Amino acid sequence: MVKSSETERKERMDTSSLMEQILSGDNLNRAYLQVVRNKGAEGVDGMKYTELKEYLAKNGEIIKEQLRMRKYKPQPVRRVEIPKPEGGVRNLGVPTVTDRFIQQAIAQVLTPIYEEQFHDHSYGFRPNRCAQQAILTALDMMNEGNDWIVDIDLEKFFDTVNHDKLMTIIGRTIKDGDVISIVRKYLVSGIMIDDEYEDSIVGTPQGGNLSPLLANIMLNELDKEMEKRGLNFVRYADDCIIMVGSEMSANRVMRNISRFIEEKLGLKVNMTKSKVDRPQGLKYLGFGFYFDSRAHQFKAKPHAKSVAKFKKRMKEFTSRSWGVSNSYKVEKLNQLIRGWINYFEIGSIKTLCKELDARIRYRLRMCIWKQWKTPQNRIKNLMKLGVDKDIAWITAYTGSRIAYVCQRRVMNFAINKERLTRFGLLGLMAIDYKKPVKVISEDEKFMKQIEKWAVEE
Numbered sequence: 001m002v003k004s005s006e007t008e009r010k011e012r013m014d015t016s017s018l019m020e021q022i023l024s025g026d027n028l029n030r031a032y033l034q035v036v037r038n039k040g041a042e043g044v045d046g047m048k049y050t051e052l053k054e055y056l057a058k059n060g061e062i063i064k065e066q067l068r069m070r071k072y073k074p075q076p077v078r079r080v081e082i083p084k085p086e087g088g089v090r091n092l093g094v095p096t097v098t099d100r101f102i103q104q105a106i107a108q109v110l111t112p113i114y115e116e117q118f119h120d121h122s123y124g125f126r127p128n129r130c131a132q133q134a135i136l137t138a139l140d141m142m143n144e145g146n147d148w149i150v151d152i153d154l155e156k157f158f159d160t161v162n163h164d165k166l167m168t169i170i171g172r173t174i175k176d177g178d179v180i181s182i183v184r185k186y187l188v189s190g191i192m193i194d195d196e197y198e199d200s201i202v203g204t205p206q207g208g209n210l211s212p213l214l215a216n217i218m219l220n221e222l223d224k225e226m227e228k229r230g231l232n233f234v235r236y237a238d239d240c241i242i243m244v245g246s247e248m249s250a251n252r253v254m255r256n257i258s259r260f261i262e263e264k265l266g267l268k269v270n271m272t273k274s275k276v277d278r279p280q281g282l283k284y285l286g287f288g289f290y291f292d293s294r295a296h297q298f299k300a301k302p303h304a305k306s307v308a309k310f311k312k313r314m315k316e317f318t319s320r321s322w323g324v325s326n327s328y329k330v331e332k333l334n335q336l337i338r339g340w341i342n343y344f345e346i347g348s349i350k351t352l353c354k355e356l357d358a359r360i361r362y363r364l365r366m367c368i369w370k371q372w373k374t375p376q377n378r379i380k381n382l383m384k385l386g387v388d389k390d391i392a393w394i395t396a397y398t399g400s401r402i403a404y405v406c407q408r409r410v411m412n413f414a415i416n417k418e419r420l421t422r423f424g425l426l427g428l429m430a431i432d433y434k435k436p437v438k439v440i441s442e443d444e445k446f447m448k449q450i451e452k453w454a455v456e457e
Contacts, residue, residue: 093205
């Protein structure tokens with residue numbers, strides 16, 4: 001007999017016997033496949049994700065029984081420090097592949113339960129939601145007259161979550177003691193730093209499969225408070241902005257919400273980075289904002305820091321000293337271009353893309369010119385590309401000024417846009433700007449998102 005969707009929902013909402021749902025064959029199989037798709041580095045035990053299948057075949061039933069009896073003990077996470085561009089480090093905690101598997105199984109069962117509680121303006125680490133949707137929602141609010149921004153920065157959020165407060169919140173919904181027990185065990189499993197063990201008294205390691213859900217459970221309390229106060233806001237993980245109609249209101253909201261965060265949630269607001277500002281001074285999720293006087297509305301665009309980051313990576317991929325083939329450089333450029341366009345396509349980027357396209361082609365011309373090496377070879381290749389012999393000779397013997405040569409019209413003619421396209425280069429302008437926003441499952445992109453955070457300020 002096929003169960004109705006309502007029956008399935010009621011069973012899912014019965015949170016007194018969740019462990020058996022977590023340990024069901026179907027759920028564990030999905031968890032295994034997800035962990036393998038995510039790949040990821042080894043934890044403290046050195047086990048690779050490719051070894052997980054064999055390990056579970058031998059130990060799977062033992063692990064399940066340990067979880068049922070509350071005897072399973074998670075291993076400490078391996079601390080990895082990722083430098084931030086503007087100083088400081090971001091702490092990542094890498095669980096063992098076995099613990100990633102168990103965490104994923106738990107998250108898959110708890111997520112549908114909490115999805116019914118989460119606010120509609122929360123976009124981070126949720127199924128069928130993405131950062132671009134947060135930006136579009138923020139723009140709608142700005143264009144409704146809420147053009148004063150309260151930008152609240154939480155100081156080291158993942159490292160400062162209070163375990164007792166978090167478990168109290170979880171306990172309001174989850175009534176299965178076995179699940180409560182294993183979640184707490186993961187919170188206090190400890191950290192290995194250079195082969196030395198350290199207790200994890202506070203925080204939820206940024207890098208675990210369960211951490212994004214726990215973060216949203218904690219910050220949903222903030223969402224409910226802002227909704228109760230009638231505030232317009234969007235939140236992506238711990239990045240939250242509130243939009244109000246006046247500077248006075250913005251300053252009042254900053255004081256009151258900061259007090260709630262610190263006193264009720266036990267978190268720390270970074271007052272040096274938190275600010276009240278107009279949209280034009282805001283950087284949110286890599287986007288900047290400006291007022292289009294013709295359209296009489298605010299619009300989004302890639303922030304200057306996001307553009308600078310793209311240019312830096314582009315320069316690395318087109319470095320003349322990088323000892324790889326030009327075809328490989330084009331392959332890496334295309335990966336960069338696709339990722340950047342997919343993320344920023346909802347913004348105003350046509351003029352910028354035109355500029356970046358020209359810059360990429362110029363730098364590739366320099367790579368190709370260097371690859372040709374000798375004047376004789378350069379003359380031969382220029383003539384093959386339709387350049388007059390005398391002009392080819394003059395160009396080839398210009399000297400070692402590669403940058404100067406590659407700016408000349410003869411090089412734009414010989415190695416033109418069409419030829420680079422046939423060579424495989426993907427242009428930023430080759431984009432349909434009318435496409436709807438792509439939504440990628442947060443489950444599928446979680447580890448990539450962590451990697452992205454690692455290089456962000």
